Amino acid sequence: MNLVQVIKLAMAGIRANKMRSFLTMLGVIIGVAAVIVLVSLGQGATKSVTDRIQSLGSNLISITIRGNNTRVSLTYEEVMAWKERPGVGGIAPVISGNVNVKYGNKKYDTSLEGTNDEYEEVRNTRVQQGRFILPIDLTLRQKVVLLGTEVASQLFGQMNPVGETVKINGVNFKVVGLLEEKGSSGFGSNDDKVVIPLTTAERLLDNSGIRSVSVQAATPADVDSVVAQLDNFLYRKTKDTEAYRVSNQVEMLSTVNQITGTLTMMLSGIAGISLIVGGIGIMNIMLVSVTERTREIGIRKAIGAKRKDILRQFLIEAVVVSGTGGIIGVLFGIAVASGISSMMAINTAISINVVAMAFGFAVLVGVVFGLYPANKAAKLNPIEALRFG
Helix, strand or coil: CCHHHHHHHHHHHHHCCHHHHHHHHHHHHHHHHHHHHHHHHHHHHHHHHHHHHHHCCCCEEEEEECCCCHHHCECHHHHHHHHHCCCEEEEEEEEEEEEEEEECCEEEEEEEEEECCCHHHHCCCCEEEECCCCHHHHHCCCCEEEECHHHHHHHHCCCCCCCCEEEECCEEEEEEEEECCCCEECCEECCCEEEEEHHHHHHHCCCCCECEEEEEECCHHHHHHHHHHHHHHHHHHHCCHHHEEEEEHHHHHHHHHHHHHHHHHHHHHHHHHHHHHHHHHHHHHHHHHHHHCHHHHHHHHHCCCCHHHHHHHHHHHHHHHHHHHHHHHHHHHHHHHHHHHHHCCCCCCCCHHHHHHHHHHHHHHHHHHHHHHHHHHHCCCHHHHHHCC
16 A cells, blocks of 8 residues: 555545544644644844843943942942943943922823933933033023933923923923933833933932942953953952952843743743643544544454554554644734734744644654554554454
8 A cells, every 4th residue: 555545544534533633633733732822922022122121232341339338339439430441432321310300280101311411322222302401500500301202202292392391309400302212121111201411310319329330341352351350349349259240231131041041941831731641642532533434444354454554544643633633722822923023913933843742742752652552553463453342
């Protein structure tokens, strides 16, 4: 019996029990779809956070002072003196806090960042209307503010806020710029903030200690050198390696990729269990099918069918069931992932490699869990099989 005839017989066996075949492949469909959806969400989250980190600025080095010990906080003059160090391109210190912003009868609670004019370049933050902070704003402690798009939307709706006056913690500030939209990341919205001159923020927040600094290395090759210099400076100042953290983009991206990669593997592993369960279902139904068709197998063997023909027929049935379930699962998974991305504004990244892996695993499940029933059918004694039923 040639392979084409074996495939036709296998398909006929599946069509004879359509509902049972569909219910059998349902576990495979759910498993494949779950793998695609969960891995797509994981990869989408990784890409979103990675893009966010990279958008902060090229060759970025982040310095954070830990704890509440004011003795180890930095002054503006101390931080800006780092510009004299070789390899340092730009420095943007930040003083942050939570504030209430009011315009007319509208109030909105948001976060505030006090920084300098170099923040625009170092953190790759642009304005879509108006201007950014100028050196004169810091010198004169000007009460000027730039609004994030979310804050502007809450207070002004569609109106252009530039030139208007808002109250921040009860103090009048002139809006001189509207920041470009940055979107959201795993750390929250990047547009829900206001930016003012650092010297003004020191008075408004009653805080003169700088605990966060972004440093831009002049070139990618200078990053390691600048990190080493700043780490040495901070250690000599604090005498405690736990009092501060110096990190660069490469380290941040590596950490993010490790975390999201582990989570993605865990999620895909959990989803993969559905495929194993689906495989057990295939084996169970194929064993039932062998029992139901014992007489048919006996007749076929009696008229000349060889053991390998019976083995191939039942194995092909198992593979067709799992393969069809895999195809449906792939289409369903892609549809669900795309739907989540469009309806819930959650980034997903559908990978051809993941789709191929999920489908391949589904077919493999059919082969592995179809071998035992197929082998059992092939080993049936034709005389005993003809007596059955």
